[in-house]
């Protein structure tokens with residue numbers, strides 16, 4: 001029996017005694033997603049860095065890593081505090097992918113490094129490098145920095161910008177300048193570069209919410225592959241020419257897994273959201289994964305025929321706000337949110353389509369969040385289902401009393 005795709009009846013039976021809302025991970029689907037993500041990376045000898053922001057549960061991060069210790073050697077963390085928490089939980093090789101200069105973070109970075117943990121902090125300016133160097137000197141150690149290279153697609157001389165607005169480092173010359181600057185700094189060593197191609201990794205080209213735009217998005221994804229590779233190459237070569245010993249070149253995300261993996265310059269590929277495959281990650285033409293993370297709401301009332309109203313459910317995702325940032329109804333099939341109300345803070349009405357079963361108060365409705373890790377900010381615990389039965393319960397970061405962003 002294929003337990004990677006559970007039916008509504010299976011969810012109903014499994015959740016009968018459960019308190020709702022509840023967050024659920026189907027481990028059979030997660031296992032298949034792991035294989036799908038690992039598969040293209042394995043033969044290249046590159047490492048797979050797991051984006052912890054997209055999991056936010058220590059036991060599940062451990063579970064995914066332990067599937068292939070050779071391949072998954074480190075985490076991409078989303079804050080220094082989070083990296084410290086992961087280090088405390090036994091993880092090492094922690095790339096903090098977003099810069100910080102606040103004193104508490106810099107102190108932590110110094111302490112972690114002095115304690116022998118390999119923690120690397122992102123930098124894209126002299127100011128970032130100064131803060132990292134000072135942290136290293138204060139802790140009588142050498143703190144590690146990684147330079148963030150902007151690999152956005154910027155045609156028409158930069159008048160158009162497709163990608164994220166993060167790093168201003170866009171040329172080999174600028175990367176070389178930062179490398180030269182770092183040489184004069186005690187307490188600091190640049191060990192790597194990262195070029196995150198959000199315009200490929202985060203651009204869904206088979207998105208039912210953007211049907212008209214999908215062909216354009218597909219074209220942008222395609223066009224920018226060679227541009228990204230050229231930019232990463234130029235920046236890393238310039239850094240090496242300045243004497244930087246590059247220990248890592250990071251790139252990618254779930255949505256670019258196939259193109260990032262074949263970039264020769266890249267030594268490690270990041271993926272996170274694909275493991276849970278929240279609903280935005282079901283909308284790529286090439287990357288095909290299985291929904292593995294859900295939340296179940298309790299039907300509590302029936303206001304009109306053909307409608308049910310659930311308790312809670314308005315777990316809206318970050319990003320450009322639009323209908324695709326709402327959760328979607330996974331099961332029963334043929335059910336949708338109401339455009340005028342959407343997912344509510346306390347009450348979420350759901351339209352039952354023609355082929356949907358009748359639902360009564362007490363029945364569950366199975367939903368999918370748009371984003372992967374953000375689901376975990378709403379729940380203390382994840383119910384793990386394996387072979388159609390509850391196999392375990394594990395805490396989220398929140399369940400361990402942690403909230404970082």
Ligand SMILES: Cc1ncc(COP(=O)(O)O)c(C=O)c1O
Pocket residue numbers: 051054076097196201251252253254255270271272273274
């Ligand atoms: C620096 C960086 N790398 C990679 C990713 C991709 O992660 P995921 O696989 O969860 O989409 C992100 C997502 O925002 C990111 O910020």
